Amino acid sequence: MSIQTNVDLGFPLRLFSVGCEPKPKKNINHHSKTEFLEDVENAVGEEVWDIVRAFPLGVIIRFVENKFTWSSKIVEHLLVNQLACKKKPEMWCLFGNTPARFSLSEFENITALNCEDDKKELPLKLSRMVFDLPKFEKYPWGREAFKRLIASVKRVNLNANSYTLDGFVQTLQVWAYNVVPSLGAKIGRPSNIDGPPILKFKGLKGTNNIDINLVSVADTDNIRNVFINHVTPTVSDDKVVDKKIDALLQAICKEGGLGLVTWVEHGTKNIQMEKNTGEEVRGEAEEENEKK
Template sequence: MEASEFPQRLYTKGGEPLPDKSISYYAGDYRLVPSLRQALREDGWADIYESLLGVFLKFHDLDFGWASRLVHHMLTFQIVCNQRYELHSLIVTTPVRFSLHEFEEITGLNCGYVNDLALADLEISDDMRVFREQMGVNMELGPSTFEIIEACSNCSSWSRDDRLRLRYLGIYAGFIVATETISPKNANHARLVVDLEGFKEFPWGRIAFKHLIKSVKEKDLSKNINIEGFVQALQVWVYYALPDFAAEFGEPLPNDPNPLLSYKGSRGRKNVKANMLKHLLSGLGSCEKQIKLLSDKVEAVEHAVEELTTGTAKHTDEEVKDNVEPS
């Protein structure tokens, strides 16, 4: 497909915002996981760690290297996309998509469909009232990451289930819808934690993706920005989409089928853009040679057929065969 057939670039080629501005994030606040681990001690930690939502804890334990420039370049390569919850980047002539499908493949989270994703009609149960009073937060607002961290230091007398609820709230606030530490989170989603099994089965992957991509599309990449949500998934997406580049720059880890846990990431890499393009140009060069070779053969065959059809052919059968059959 010719490059001109793709939609218009989001930024004019050569006029993309330079990656001298930082992309910061709130996901995985450095105080959160140690606080939650301490709050739970050892009881219940393994159950959470091996659940679907435990992928965030495993990712945190990797000490993944955030590469702002890499994500910045991928976002400036965007082409215009009318889909509200998708973005597409054009690397040379190769389009790369980031949608709910890719997010689900990368994270392994439950991204299933539910009719009421916002839980608009969820009532406040008596158990929820008791739990929220124990936490000391406003009933009408969702807890902030800061309030969850504070509660971790005061929960030693809580029941095991309430400490598990606090842990899951930490994952929700600190990774799934990660925002500024002091900002309250969605109250309806927080109320779901009273039902521990229901909370674990809820499609949090869909919530996480929606929150992340909305934040990305609202940002001006010419400025220093903070992206809400689990932004590290965007960097893993680059490695997932460009495996040759990832093999050299993503510090791949062996034996983990989950893409989110397959890389250590990278810090301080220079010439990121050039190397991203190099790993695709190397591939395209070979393709272009093959296309040129096939085009030459087709042209020769068409010429031979034309001469035979018009009766002016002077070629032997062997000469025509040489033109038709690939060498």
């Protein structure tokens, strides 16, 4: 029996056709800066700081203390290996030939931050909230951090000479370590710190000798065992329906899981690349025409 393709099953295409991915960048800029934490600590005092450190939000303080090392190569690999997804509050990536989702559910699992739904608007002066500890503790900081991160991922122009990501971008790197255990073991510098996944790795820079795709293919069985909650948390009022993503999620969550699927090489973002290179690359529009 032949293995079915994602097109046969009505699943989404790759975002970029194989061979038409954006050129690798030397580095990815990000606005996830932590230097201000020392100023906040000095402002509120040691007693209040120790209390904050014990809150769920204290995971950020412990993360900084862990001296995590950023790797733009891993995050760029995720971004260029996305699946086409119309839904704004989630991203799907291929690890080798196996899809995995990054949404508020995965973000919460990785960081253990408060991601509960809260209809209140973000205060103008966030720093002052630390002086109202009950309010500070209950605020859904995790949800706010995720919204900024995923919005940044969705709007970034990967074909640009350089680009910048906003939010808690290191979460994406740890997510990759979490989805592909052998990748985390090889270059994640696992730590013995108790806590959520964001604290269990120290990261590593300079991973040019690692082929992330090959490592992912070799770890396919573990990737397939990654739990994906079939109920996607609501992040915004976005009501966009993506039948292909829904079909993929339904297949993953059914008894027995997804099974073997071959992801065809052509993707949705290829028309401009085709014009630039003169190569003949099929896209989603052509695929849809064939079905008519």
